Amino acid sequence: MKIKKVFLFYPPGPQYQRGEDRSQGNVDNSTATSMRAPNDMAYVSSQLEKENIQNIFTDYSSEKKTLKTLITDFEEYSPDAVITSTTTSTIKDDLKIINFMKEVKKDCKFIMKGSIFFKAPLFLLDSLDLKNVDYLIGGEIEFAAANIINKINKNEENFLEIPGIFVRSNQVWNESKFDNWNKEIDDLPLPNRKKINNKLYFRPDTGEPQATIATSRGCPSACVYCLTPTISGKLTRFRSPKSIIDELEDCYFNHGIKNFFFKSDTFTINHSWVKDVCDHIVASKLNNKIQWVANSRVRPLQEDTPKIMKDAGCWLIAFGFETGSDETIKKIKKGATVDENLRAARIVKEAGIKVYGFFLVGLPWEKQTHLNETEKHIFEINSDFIELHIAVPYYGTELYEIAKKEGLLKAPVVGQNYFEEALTGTKFLSPEELSKWRKKVLLKYHSRPSYIFDKFKDSFTDHRKFFNYAKHAIKLYKNISR
Ligand code: SF4
Known part of the structure; x- marks a missing residue:
């Protein structure tokens, strides 16, 4: 089977820093953080384009789009492979979405990236419903995802040459080498920002x-x-x-x-x-x-x-x-x-x-x-x-x-x-x-008159800043009172 079209996505629901490895925080619960651009997917997209493989990316969470829209998009695009990025917090829900997609298109390959898979012990993998996932990336996605697709397309079987991944074969997960970091970060093509809705970040x-x-x-x-x-x-x-x-x-x-x-x-x-x-x-x-x-x-x-x-x-x-x-x-x-x-x-x-x-x-x-x-x-x-x-x-x-x-x-x-x-x-x-x-x-920190005055001083000539400080203040007070 040749992979000609790839569907890249961040799932719907609360915003998590899915492109990050160590700080996969929930953006809604943070004090002043905003969602970071999905560079992990943008790097993969530019590598796929180099190989003339069609691909689309949607961040359903930041777009505030629903699961129903995701499934409709998936059906319409009818890809040969799906790549998504999970977090330790959301993995169970993310896997339900993969299972749903698999029902829709049985011959699709599923690749999931997440720091949780870094050298994951088998008991951890066994505790998750990974039956419909074909490849797990626990290392650096930029050096793994497009390589997996290329190997599928060339009918190669030596997937374990790619560092930082797990490959499922006969229901058993096989682990490639971890602790093997690529040094050639300059050689990566630039992230494909044409595929990102840059205004969301x-x-x-x-x-x-x-x-x-x-x-x-x-x-x-x-x-x-x-x-x-x-x-x-x-x-x-x-x-x-x-x-x-x-x-x-x-x-x-x-x-x-x-x-x-x-x-x-x-x-x-x-x-x-x-x-x-x-x-x-x-x-x-x-x-x-x-x-x-x-x-x-x-x-x-x-x-x-x-x-x-x-x-x-x-x-x-x-x-x-x-x-x-x-x-x-x-x-x-x-x-x-x-x-x-x-x-x-x-x-x-x-x-x-x-x-x-x-x-x-x-x-x-x-x-x-x-x-x-x-x-x-x-x-x-x-x-x-x-x-x-x-x-x-x-x-x-x-x-x-x-x-x-x-x-x-x-x-x-x-x-x-x-x-x-x-x-x-x-x-x-x-x-x-x-x-x-x-x-x-x-609450004590942010309600100090000196703090409020500083923010006011910083923003009273810039209505965008003023508006955004007010927005963050409301979010903070909402989170605190929850
Ligand atoms: S180990 Fe982590 S938290 Fe500590 S300095 Fe390095 S990146 Fe920062």
């Missing part, structure tokens, strides 16, 4: 379209709750500045996109590469025309790095500050200190860049005193935007092993809401206590 404050640009991958750190070193590797693979500029120019000149999220597990880890990227932006036709956001660790972060980033258009840096507790920051192996959190926030603010602080509570050993320290730290950092997560010990992380050892794995992690619900509690605090504390802190 926007900058949260202004509502302008925002593209995601994969700038580097991998992280050498070992934070106990994080899947990145497992999924993307401990070696950071940097994309060349020229290749980044090519993609930025494609977005700007061909799609009218001026705002970007630089997707790196930790953008600032290599100062000379950051400087090189920023110098290339400043020397390009895009100088002073684009704005962008990046993630950073608080260490390493040279004193002059934020200023260099600001000059190249950076307006916001996101930090995983995580905690105000010296004990917790050591135990989660963050490789930084609470004082370094304060320093990083200070130098970024001094450079004129806004701070987006991410915090995490509910680690197995945490008591009320740890929460109090984190609350104090959240207020002393005084980030422009914050997210406050309750840790979920995902399979494959060290936190999972710790929680298991402590007898805290009370609920199955699969099918639960990533980082949002207090699933397991700590040894000393119940899920309800954690959740109540989280809501209290979020």
